[in-house]
Amino acid sequence: DSGVTQTPKHLITATGQRVTLRCSPRSGDLSVYWYQQSLDQGLQFLIQYYNGEERAKGNILERFSAQQFPDLHSELNLSSLELGDSALYFCASSVKGQLPNEQFFGPGTRLTVL
Amino acid sequence: AQSVTQLDSQVPVFEEAPVELRCNYSSSVSVYLFWYVQYPNQGLQLLLKYLSGSTLVESINGFEAEFNKSQTSFHLRKPSVHISDTAEYFCAVSDTGLPQGGSEKLVFGKGTKLTVNP
Numbered sequence: 001d002s003g004v005t006q007t008p009k010h011l012i013t014a015t016g017q018r019v020t021l022r023c024s025p026r027s028g029d030l031s032v033y034w035y036q037q038s039l040d041q042g043l044q045f046l047i048q049y050y051n052g053e054e055r056a057k058g059n060i061l062e063r064f065s066a067q068q069f070p071d072l073h074s075e076l077n078l079s080s081l082e083l084g085d086s087a088l089y090f091c092a093s094s095v096k097g098q099l100p101n102e103q104f105f106g107p108g109t110r111l112t113v114l
Numbered sequence: 115a116q117s118v119t120q121l122d123s124q125v126p127v128f129e130e131a132p133v134e135l136r137c138n139y140s141s142s143v144s145v146y147l148f149w150y151v152q153y154p155n156q157g158l159q160l161l162l163k164y165l166s167g168s169t170l171v172e173s174i175n176g177f178e179a180e181f182n183k184s185q186t187s188f189h190l191r192k193p194s195v196h197i198s199d200t201a202e203y204f205c206a207v208s209d210t211g212l213p214q215g216g217s218e219k220l221v222f223g224k225g226t227k228l229t230v231n232p
Contacts, residue, residue, distance in 0.1 A: 002157065033219060043204060043222035056219055090157060094218065100146050100165045101208065101218035105158040 003027065004106035006091050012112045018079040021109045025072055025093030031055070032074040033094070033103060034066055038087040049074055081113045116141040116207050120223035128231050129197055135190040135226045137179075137205030145207040147188040148220065149179055152202045161203070164188060175199075200230045 003026035013019055025032050034046040036059075045058035049068035060066075063081075068074045078085060088110050092103040121136040139145065147164040162173040169181040179190045188205060206220040 002159070031218070035220075035222075042224045043220075045219040045221070048219055058219060092158075092220075100163070100210070102160065102163065103218075103220060104160075105150075107157040 002104040002106065004091060004093050004104050006089075006106035006109050008109060009107065010110050010112070012114065013081060014114055015081055015083060017081050017113075018077065019081065019111065021076040021078070021089055021091075021111075023074045023076070023091030023093075023106060025074070025091075026104055029093035029095050029104070030072065031094045031101075032068055032072070033092040034060075034074070034076050035090040035092065036087045037090060037108070038084075043090075046076070078111070083113050086111055086113045116143075116145065116209070116221045118205050118207055118221055118223035120203075120205055120226050122226050123224065124227045124229070126229045126231060127195055130194045132193050133191065133195050133199075133228065135203050135205075135228065137188045137190065137223060139186050139188065139205070139207045141186075141207060141209070143209050145209055147179075147181060148206045148208070149173075149177070149188070149190050150204045150206060150222075152204065152225075154201070158204065161190075195228070195230045197230050197232060199228060202227045 005024045007022045030051045033048045037043045046060040048055040066076045088108045090108045092105045094101045094103045117140045119138045149161040150158040151161045164181045172178045177192045202225045204225045205223040
């Protein structure tokens with residue numbers, strides 16, 4: 001158990017819908033990262049937050065957004081869903097300010113868009 | 115920009131045989147190197163990491179990886195595999211986070227599925 005929790009574990013929805021994925025980082029970790037794992041693209045970095053502020057952006061679509069709340073949990077919002085958004089979404093956390101940065105991954109949320 | 119190439123998408127081996135999973139990376143800055151393992155229907159677990167110092171790093175379950183700067187490689191090896199090693203293995207890099215303001219995002223390879231057969 002990495003200490004990172006993600007809910008829900010599975011999510012099935014229809015095209016055009018909007019969903020929210022939730023992540024709670026390890027106690028004390030200030031950074032949260034979101035990754036998407038799909039069969040065609042592999043594991044891709046989406047976005048990073050550090051202590052409530054956006055830190056870095058990767059290949060995140062404009063239909064996707066994220067935020068980190070004062071209690072450090074994070075949510076990834078996916079809207080206008082398309083079939084191609086079906087994937088496993090991982091959250092990871094780390095302690096920023098200490099080098100090296102070791103990321104601990106949650107179990108993931110499997111999103112299926114029908 | 116950084117990139118990671120895992121040369122083999124699938125590696126089948128017999129139990130107790132040695133295995134090598136290959137990883138090459140490309141980066142214009144100093145990097146940290148990682149191997150993560152993903153067991154079926156689970157998240158990613160850190161297997162081992164190269165940060166600095168000795169170029170040979172080892173995990174608690176018998177895996178080792180060697181950082182070769184001249185060849186920009188970080189191959190993963192195990193002298194004798196077990197059925198329980200069946201999983202997907204991901205090589206990843208991150209920059210060192212310096213200078214201040216850099217991102218520590220991980221850039222992953224496509225993964226290598228290791229299947230250990232009896």
